[in-house]
Amino acid sequence: MPGDWAIYGRAIHAPDGIEALVSALICVGTDGMILSVETAVAADDPRLARLRAGGSLVELTPDDILIPGLIDLHIHAPQFPQLGTALDVPLEDWLQRYTFPLESRYEDLAFAEDVYACLVETLLAHGTTTAVYFATIHLPATKRLAEICLDKGQRALVGRVGMDHPEQCPDFYRDASAEIAIAETRALIGHIRDLPGNEAALVRPMITPRFVPACTDALLEGLGALAAETRCTVQTHCSESDWEHGHVLDRCGVTDTAVLDRAGLLRRGSVLAHANFITEPDAALIRARGAAVAHCPLSNIYFAGAVFPLREMLDQGLHIGLGSDIAGGPSASLFEAARQAVAVSRLLESGTDSRKSAAARGKPGARIDFRTAFRMATAGGGESLDLPIGLFRPGYAFDAVLLRSGLPDGNLRFAEAESAAGILEKIVMLAGRGDVAQVWVAGRLVKSR
């Protein structure tokens, strides 16, 4: 729609707890930002008639419900071809055997374009309106990923991966030096910030050291200095598995979090994927710096060897959102990540070894429910990135997903007069691509069936 426009119907979001917005009128400006949100607007309100007459009103049906766009805090874009496969070995073997060989192929720009275009389309179809991407060490292909996100209208944060450590990175897939990795990261930051059509910063660069084991101290320090200089946010992996956590302790004498902080990489808006083995002082430091954790329950099942103490970390006030971790996690759907976050928290609470007594088996109080999972997939992601997304509030971007009950290939069936909590529980437990009717990013309709 060319000018200001509005959407009228039922919505749900999670400012703190869950808030149902009944008969809501959400007005959206030409810049894609929400101008106003009003609830209990009567169907015969004259403003609706005026908007309707001007062709500026989207009207939802009783089968429809609007939710904030999903925010996926951790995706490896080049790993998309391997989604759903290659999960039979531990992280350190998976990287060397499957993942580095696949990522090395992105020197081929045509290959990269095909994969990245398909991935961005797929994620939008699943309702992922904001995606935080690791790319590869290849600057041209990483620039293309950012351009594809901008063309297709997906809000994205895109990073060229830095990895120069000769002991952990193979000869065929490694930065030639820390200097080159830093220079190319700088070039990507400039390229994305100057992209024509990106004046509103729909796509942003991210400084992306792969993880401490893959980076020399010179690279970590250089990227930290670059983050301070450019005020660019940072993403990396942190204390992911027993092997990874132990490797960093052996090499550096301190945890990943302390190493990242020493290098200046732990900042407001920094996203640390996994963080399964962070210590109490690590958690305090992450909180003090305003950094965030991307909780990736699916890949943690395969690689971590432990369950992230999510409830405890939320209670300590950390910013936490959800990551699909394509392709360490075998699903592109953030709804799937949300339900798995609930499931693994229940396993952590109950424990898993039936040979132990119930009292000795688990971690009391560790569970989260569907409300918390939904919040992490939406408002929690926005807070983590320090961006005004994930809520229906004036001043926030209108990034939204319209879910429709009863679509032929969908899972959702809302009963008449079902409560907001009941509907949300069904969404978190059942929703998938087949339930997504329309998707908007920054007020632009980017998917419709």
Ligand SMILES: O=c1[nH]c(=O)c2nc[nH]c2[nH]1
């Ligand atoms: O899940 C993961 N995927 C990766 O690609 C990776 N690299 C380092 N650590 C990692 N963990």
